[in-house]
Amino acid sequence: MSSKKTIIHEFDPCIYPRLLWVVKGGSLEEIRNTLEFGELGDDEQKGGAVTISAYDNANKKGGFLVWFPKASEISNLDWIAHESTHVALGIFEYIGSEVTANDSEPFCYLVGWVFGCIDKVRKYKEVKYGIESEPSNKEDL
Numbered sequence: 001m002s003s004k005k006t007i008i009h010e011f012d013p014c015i016y017p018r019l020l021w022v023v024k025g026g027s028l029e030e031i032r033n034t035l036e037f038g039e040l041g042d043d044e045q046k047g048g049a050v051t052i053s054a055y056d057n058a059n060k061k062g063g064f065l066v067w068f069p070k071a072s073e074i075s076n077l078d079w080i081a082h083e084s085t086h087v088a089l090g091i092f093e094y095i096g097s098e099v100t101a102n103d104s105e106p107f108c109y110l111v112g113w114v115f116g117c118i119d120k121v122r123k124y125k126e127v128k129y130g131i132e133s134e135p136s137n138k139e140d141l
Contacts, residue, residue, distance in 0.1 A: 009124070
């Protein structure tokens with residue numbers, strides 16, 4: 001078992017009443033120490049990505065968890081787009097809003113915001129002694 005701590009990245013869209021949590025790799029057990037959510041099937045824990053409604057009991061806030069069980073899987077931009085759409089649909093369902101072709105702009109902006117958050121986690125680097133840093137050059141992007 002890895003000694004690396006699971007990092008749960010939290011994002012707040014401010015205008016919507018749901019948070020976004022993104023985890024790259026990590027332990028399901030450690031995630032459950034912070035967030036409460038339904039059961040995940042074996043297939044969901046083996047790879048790819050999963051989006052699930054979650055709740056942070058300590059802070060009394062709900063939102064959506066996007067977990068990439070294998071850290072390397074977060075490099076798949078198709079999956080990031082796919083999971084971003086799940087989150088945006090979940091938030092719109094929560095607020096009772098529907099998405100239509102004639103009224104999709106707020107939804108599209110939200111999908112883009114979620115994608116950007118997941119992309120920040122994809123690019124996130126942890127350096128020695130647990131100090132966080134963003135990529136320092138374009139090759140890291």
